[in-house]
Amino acid sequence: MNFSELGLNPSIVKALAEEGYEKPTAVQNQAIPAALAGGDLLVSSQTGSGKTAAFMLPSLERLAHPPKSTGTGPRVLVLTPTRELAQQVKTAAETYSKHLRRVRTVCVVGGTAYPQQLRSLKAPFEVLVATPGRLLDLATSGRIDFSRLEVLVLDEADRMLDMGFIGDVDRIAAEARWRKQTMLFSATLEGAGLRKFAEDLLKDPAELF
Ligand code: AMP
Secondary structure, three states: OOOOOOOOOHHHHHHHHHOOOOOOOHHHHHHHHHHHOOOOEEEEOOOOOOHHHHHHHHHHHHHOOOOOOOOOOOOEEEEOOOHHHHHHHHHHHHHHOOOOOOOOEEEEOOOOOHHHHHHHOOOOOOEEEEOHHHHHHHHHOOOOOOOOOOEEEEOOHHHHHHOOOHHHHHHHHHHOOOOOEEEEEEOOOOOHHHHHHHHHHOOOOEEEO
16 A cells, blocks of 8 residues: 555645655555544554554545635644654654645644744634643633644543643643544553543554554
8 A cells, every 4th residue: 555545635645745754654645544534543653654654644635625614723733742742743644744734733732932922823724733731721721723623633641641741731622612523643552541541532443563
């Protein structure tokens, strides 16, 4: 299978070719068609497996089509445990979406000055990558419009649990209740904590790997 056979838009496939991606990795082969079908996903994946593209490409595919509702907030929200990972995911989103029209990506993380962050949220944007604590601050003060959110992704969910973000993530997921799809990626799917987290957030997920 190549990326177009997986069902991705030619603009996305072009960006991948420019990055030198010749064929999908194992997790991409499984997760991309499953995500494009629209259901929830629970995926076990290590760093280095190509997991970022596995959730980002099918999420960006939605952005090749006009939104179903109006609003200026994100259509895709990715939560990550650390600022560094958030920055990497933002860069990946920008790289893969560079030939799609009107896709703006914003990154919201702790340690950044609030005025600068608020400015970045003023113009409409499509993809939001964030760490849970800072996003929750902004969401509960009404700074983020979740009304057109389609996809929520939890990246490295096991680390978010270990770092004590479960309460923040639950509250963000409640704000993001109009979403159509949730994907949880984690190095491990073992452990009662992770299973409970997944059960609370995902509806009838396809479990991969
Ligand atoms: P990740 O597991 O998402 O951190 O990705 C690990 C690295 O693999 C990143 O540098 C990606 O740019 C790269 N990568 C992801 N998918 C592919 C692919 N299909 N072909 C070549 N490189 C890839």
